[in-house]
Amino acid sequence: MELEVHQFISYFEPEQAAQLCQMAILESYPEQKVVFEEDEVPDFLYLILEGQVEFRKKTAYDKYHLVAIAKQNDFFGEFGVLDGQPRSAQAIAYTGAVLAKIPREKLMEMLDNTKGSVILKLLGYIVRHLRATTAQYINQMVYQEKMALIGEMVNTIIHDFRSPVTGIQLASAMLKETHPDEDTIEWCDIIQAQVKRMLGMAEEALEFANGNAVLKKQPVKLRILLEQFEKLNRIYFKDTHVNFKFDVPEILLNVDENKIMRVLQNLISNAVEAFNGNGGCIEVIAKNKERFLEIEICDNGPGIPEAIRKNLFDPFVTHGKRGGTGLGTAIAKSIIEAHNGEICFQSSCKGTTFCINLPLA
Ligand SMILES: Nc1ncnc2c1ncn2[C@@H]1O[C@H](COP(=O)(O)OP(=O)(O)OP(=O)(O)O)[C@@H](O)[C@H]1O
Ligand SMILES: [Mg+2]
CATH class of the missing domain: 2.60.120.10 (Jelly Rolls)
Known part of the structure; x- marks a missing residue:
């Protein structure tokens, strides 16, 4: 113009x-x-x-x-x-x-x-901009309040939900024992697997509700954490034809080990799920950047769908999965931020890389 x-x-x-x-x-x-x-x-x-x-x-x-x-x-x-x-x-x-x-x-x-009229016009422009910025902050605050409410609700529901679910689990285990024929065992295994999944989802939601709860930080070596992670997931990786590798320096982090494991599990399970049974490579690479440690989790999957890239870290954003709660990445972000760290990602049709920065011990 x-x-x-x-x-x-x-x-x-x-x-x-x-x-x-x-x-x-x-x-x-x-x-x-x-x-x-x-x-x-x-x-x-x-x-x-x-x-x-x-x-x-x-x-x-x-x-x-x-x-x-x-x-x-x-x-x-x-x-x-x-x-x-x-x-x-x-x-x-x-x-x-x-x-x-x-x-x-x-x-x-x-x-x-x-003249005063010019100043008034200028002031009008500035006020409009301030209003827009304030509205943005208010939206953020309302969102946080909503999340806190959801958290409280989830806490109550899960409290009441655990005992009947455990009941189902025990009953199916009993059934399997008293009727050990092939069909009953198969059906009971399905019941138990699904119940385990329900408990896992409840656990996830609870974790999210307590996302910023007090962290139990202690010095841990990232390498050891990843070795444990690999061990826990060995069968999962084998069944899903995933080649999991890591290359990280000998470095001590001061973190809540369980929560960081949860971050790894969420991000890496997402990558495995994105392979959709076709297998692929997942690599964790870490670099010491003096003040912080940069951890990259790279996969060669099909990439994060365009439609959700903008708000991937928002709770309940899920795509192309039956039964996905859309909390995995939101939980990962809340845990990383509770550690005063940062998380972001890059994604294309050739794969996805999540980048996590954590302050060094
Ligand atoms: N590495 C990845 N490659 C491709 N798509 C991904 C990847 N990570 C996440 N996504 C996409 O992002 C969506 C949101 O992931 P998120 O972990 O937050 O929720 P979810 O996996 O759908 O559900 P939940 O983790 O609660 O079971 C996924 O549904 C998936 O479509
Ligand atoms: Mg997930």
Whole structure:
């Protein structure tokens, strides 16, 4: 779009608008070029003429968390321009962008001599943006409250659910013993396997409800943990034709061993399930990144369905599975975050890699 018709310019009287256009510096930003870094001193206001700009905040693991996106006809950097405080986020050209930069000092001078109506329009824009950000935070809070409620509900249900289920399990075991013919044994085995699965699902839900409960942290070697994991799953891997490998450094982690095992079990079972009986390779690779340990869990399966990639870690998001609760990855995330770690993934039709960062002991 032309600079003259940008909404920010249109706030001003024609004479001031012309001055602004004159002082603006047009610049093209290729895809992924940083416009400004977090904490930088603010020197310009930016008007977007073409493309999109993303705002991201750095996390403790040198990764970035997306905060917002601005589009053509939006402007940004106005907070820093108005209060002179360092930039609160990094701005980066998303798809390639054309920006008009207006120098802060000249703009402040102009705003000093401008009519109240211009300031009101500017304020209106800022308030709209603040409202949108607040709405986003409120949604997050409501979501967390909902999850806490679900947690409480699940706790009560599971408490009442365990004893009848254990009853079914015991009765089928008795039946098998008193009628040891082939058919009865087969049917009783099915009952027991399904009951075990129900208990497992209840356990999962309970785990999720207590996701952020106190961790029983202790120093453990990742290698030993993986050796135990492999042993526990040896028959499962054999039956499903999975080649499981790991390559991790001798390193001590201070973690809740059982919970980290649960993370591995959830992510690796997902990969096995995605192979759909055709077998495949799963590899766990870990690298020491000084402040944290980076663990990658890679599979060569068909990839995570596009439709759920955006909200994979949300509870109850499941795809293509009968009886999937959609809690596996949500639980994994809540456990990793309870350890002050991070989890993300990359997926294509050639496979999926989950990347976990955990602080070092
Ligand atoms: N490695 C993977 N490869 C392909 N798809 C995956 C992989 N991991 C997860 N998925 C997809 O993500 C969905 C969500 O996984 P998640 O573990 O959260 O729930 P679920 O496996 O469906 O149910 P649950 O784990 O509770 O039994 C799965 O249903 C599956 O479609
Ligand atoms: Mg799962």
